[in-house]
Every structure is written in C-alpha cells, then in structure tokens.
Amino acid sequence: MSELFSRLGALADTLAATPILAIGLTLGAFFAGNWLFTRIGRPLWLPPVLLSACLLSGVIAVLALDYQAYQQGARWLTVLLGPATVALxxxxxxxxxxxxxxxxxxxxxxPIAATLAAVYALVIAWALGATPEVLASLAPKSVTAPIAIGITEQLGGSVPLMMGGLLITGVVATLFVDLLARLVPVKDERILGFALGLNGHAIGTARAFEISHTAGAFASLGMGLTGVFTAMILPLVFHL
Amino acid sequence: MTMLRGFLVLVLFFILGESLRVLLALPVSGGVLGMVVITFTLMVRGSVSDDLASASQGLISVLVLLIMPGVVGVFFTADQFSGQWLAVAAALLVGTFLSVLTTLVLMKLVTVRGEQHRE
Incomplete structure (x- = not known):
C-alpha cells in the first residue's frame, strides 16, 4: 500500500516536471469555464475568462502545485501571445x-482617453496615499501586457503588481463597457470595440470578438494605438 | 497544413517586429510592431490569403486561453497589494469606470457631430 503511495508521489513529480500538465490544466479549465458560462446563462458580470481562471486557480491550489512551475509550463501557451497579437x-x-x-x-x-486612463488611476491612488512604486505599477494598467512590462520597468514599478492591476483592469473594463453601453447609451459596435481595446487591452479585445468581427477589429486598433501612445507619453507625464 | 502555413507567416512577422524593437530600441512590443507591419503589408498587397486568414482566426478565437495563465497570477500575487489594497482597488475600479465612461461619451459625441456635419 505504502509502495503505491510512493509511486503516486513519483507520478506527480514526473507530470509536474513537464509542461504537459500545465497545458492540460489550462485547456481543461478553458473548456470547463466556457461550458459553465453557457450553463449559467451567459451572465455579463462573470466573463468566461474569469470563470476559467477561478477554476484553474482552484485546481492549482487544491493540487498544491507550485505556481512558478505552472507558469513555466504554461509558457508553451503564453508564447503564442506574440503571433496572436500579430494576427490582430x-x-x-x-x-x-x-x-x-x-x-x-x-x-x-x-490621446485624451488613453492619457486619462492612466491619470484617473494615478490621481486616485496618489490621493489615497499609494507609494511611488505602486503608482509606477498602476500607470500602464490599460496597456497590453508586453508593452506594459517595458513601461513599468522604465518607471521603476513592480512587474507582478502591474500584471495584477492589468488583469483586474481588463476584466472590470469589460464589465463597465457592457454596463455603460446601456446607460449612456451606445449601440455602435465600432465605439464599443474601440472602448474595449483602449481600456481593457487583450481581455477587452477577446470580449469584443465575441460581439462581432467589426467590434474586434476596432478593439485591436484601440489596443494597439493605446499601447504605442502610452509607451511614448507616460514616461514624460510621470516625471512631472 | 494551410493553417500552419498561415501560422508561419504570423511567426515571421512577430520575429520581424521583435527585430525592429531590439534594433531600433523602440519602447513598443514586438507583437504590436508585427501587427502594424502586417497591416500595412496587406494594405499594399490589397488582399489576404486564405491560409493567413484561417490561421489568424484560429489564434484570435483562443486569445482567452492564451491570457488565462496570466489572469491566474492575480490570485497568487494578490498578497503584494496588501497594505495599499484600498488605494489599488479604488484606482483600478473607479479609474477604469471613469476612463470607460470618458471613452464612450467622447467617441459618441465626436461620431454624432461628424455625421451631422456631413448631412
């Protein structure tokens, strides 16, 4: 019996040593999240990406996997973000x-919206007493991850904190666009797509492609332009 | 096969974008540079091949899958927000709410005005 347990332990080590476990878990959570999303009636406040991510975090925590090791294995998927950005x-x-x-x-x-996306967050965080390091990490919150990493390093912020802020921004931007589109109201898919890409980078863009091809194209445009514009302007604004 | 051929084109443009970024010391990511270059290339050529269209559609449809590992990071790096979580949460939630509102209202105003102008 104890031999079986030791073999089980060895099995866990063997699987965790290759990226295949991380890939399997991510794919599984992706499909499970989408399935669950359809089953609970496609609620706008709970996008599939958040559902899948919660499921995945739960599984990683329950299996007591090392998060760093998971991230290492998942690089086989995240490396595709480069060509996927080109595909936009x-x-x-x-x-x-x-x-x-x-x-x-x-x-x-x-120019106005991309600047304000950073300024609103900076002013609020500064007024509530955030340190310069936290401010530097929050500034590129609406910028797509590969560009934002460069900006944060240049400003002297923390990359993990920035990534957290980036992802939360992406999810809440998606929710707020859906909500405010009804309140303002805006029905034009081109404007919705642009707002999703400008404020919610890749997460907003993924959502925009669920609305329509046109919305997705405008989101890609908004995301790309915001990234380029912020990368050039933020280092100048931040030092004022 | 056709999809892989399109994927090769995307990878080549990504490598081109990365090369531009490093060689010209640009602050923009290689993916975005590749996106800009491929868009202009297609505009000059005036058409997009089926291979490339199907490969890009395939990748875009799994965009959520590709960003998921990063999203999971939020749950495991959340403790870094501690101490300043109120400032961070308010900045992210209120700041994003305001910037989404600004974008929608501003763009709607300019679009409507532009259409009235034309009539």
Missing part, C-alpha cells in the same frame, strides 16, 4: 473601410 492585424486590414470612415473620432478620442 488581419481583421484590422479586413475592416479598414470601417476604420477609414471613423478616423476623426479615433484621432480625437485616443
């Missing part, structure tokens, strides 16, 4: 006629 250029090209028709609102909205 294709709907952008396919929807170019829509974007041309909206160039004026985009040019007016982007």
């Amino acid at each position: 250029g294709i709907p952008l090209y396919q929807q170019m006629h829509h974007i041309r028709a909206m160039w004026r609102p985009i040019v007016v909205t982007l």
Whole structure:
C-alpha cells in the first residue's frame, strides 16, 4: 500500500516536471469555464475568462502545485501571445473601410482617453496615499501586457503588481463597457470595440470578438494605438 | 497544413517586429510592431490569403486561453497589494469606470457631430 503511495508521489513529480500538465490544466479549465458560462446563462458580470481562471486557480491550489512551475509550463501557451497579437492585424486590414470612415473620432478620442486612463488611476491612488512604486505599477494598467512590462520597468514599478492591476483592469473594463453601453447609451459596435481595446487591452479585445468581427477589429486598433501612445507619453507625464 | 502555413507567416512577422524593437530600441512590443507591419503589408498587397486568414482566426478565437495563465497570477500575487489594497482597488475600479465612461461619451459625441456635419 505504502509502495503505491510512493509511486503516486513519483507520478506527480514526473507530470509536474513537464509542461504537459500545465497545458492540460489550462485547456481543461478553458473548456470547463466556457461550458459553465453557457450553463449559467451567459451572465455579463462573470466573463468566461474569469470563470476559467477561478477554476484553474482552484485546481492549482487544491493540487498544491507550485505556481512558478505552472507558469513555466504554461509558457508553451503564453508564447503564442506574440503571433496572436500579430494576427490582430488581419481583421484590422479586413475592416479598414470601417476604420477609414471613423478616423476623426479615433484621432480625437485616443490621446485624451488613453492619457486619462492612466491619470484617473494615478490621481486616485496618489490621493489615497499609494507609494511611488505602486503608482509606477498602476500607470500602464490599460496597456497590453508586453508593452506594459517595458513601461513599468522604465518607471521603476513592480512587474507582478502591474500584471495584477492589468488583469483586474481588463476584466472590470469589460464589465463597465457592457454596463455603460446601456446607460449612456451606445449601440455602435465600432465605439464599443474601440472602448474595449483602449481600456481593457487583450481581455477587452477577446470580449469584443465575441460581439462581432467589426467590434474586434476596432478593439485591436484601440489596443494597439493605446499601447504605442502610452509607451511614448507616460514616461514624460510621470516625471512631472 | 494551410493553417500552419498561415501560422508561419504570423511567426515571421512577430520575429520581424521583435527585430525592429531590439534594433531600433523602440519602447513598443514586438507583437504590436508585427501587427502594424502586417497591416500595412496587406494594405499594399490589397488582399489576404486564405491560409493567413484561417490561421489568424484560429489564434484570435483562443486569445482567452492564451491570457488565462496570466489572469491566474492575480490570485497568487494578490498578497503584494496588501497594505495599499484600498488605494489599488479604488484606482483600478473607479479609474477604469471613469476612463470607460470618458471613452464612450467622447467617441459618441465626436461620431454624432461628424455625421451631422456631413448631412
């Protein structure tokens, strides 16, 4: 009996030593989250990404897996984020006629909204007594992760804290766009997509592709432009 | 096969973007640079191949899967927020609420005005 237990322990070590366990768990949680999302009637306040992430965290915690080891294994998936970002250029090209028709609102909205996305958070956190390190970590909260990492390092913030803020921002931006779209009200899919990408980076963009192809293209545009704009402007603004 | 051929194009543009970032010391990520370059390339060519379209659609449909490992990180790094969690939570929640509101209202105003202008 005790021999079986020791073999079980060895099995856990063997599986945890390869990335396949992390990939299997992530894929499993992804499908389980989507299935659960449909079963509970597609609530707007609980997007599939949050459901899946909660399931996945639960499993990692219950199995007492090392989070760092999981992250290492999951790199086989996250490395695809690079080509996936490039892939956003294709709907952008396919929807170019829509974007041309909206160039004026985009040019007016982007600099103001992208700057305010950082300034609102900085002012609120500063007023509540956050340290400079925390402020530097919160500043790029609406920027897509690969760019935000660069900005935070440049400003002297903490990358894990920034990643946390980034992900929470992505999820709540998705919720607030759905909520405020009804209150303002805004029905134009192009505006909703742009707001999702500008405020909620990749998480908002994923949500926008659930709305429609057009919304997704505008989200890709909003995400890309916000990333480029913030990367250039934030280091200047922050030192004031 | 066709999807893999499209995937190769995406990987090549990503490598191109990363090369631009490193060689020109740009503060923008290689993925975003690759996205910009591939969009302009397609605009110049004037068409997108089926291989590339199906590969990009495939990757975009699993975007949520790719960001999930990062989202899980929130639960495991949450203790770093301790002490300043009120400032952080307020900044993220209220700040994001305000910026979403600003974006929607501003863009709606400019769009509506532009359409009235044309009539």
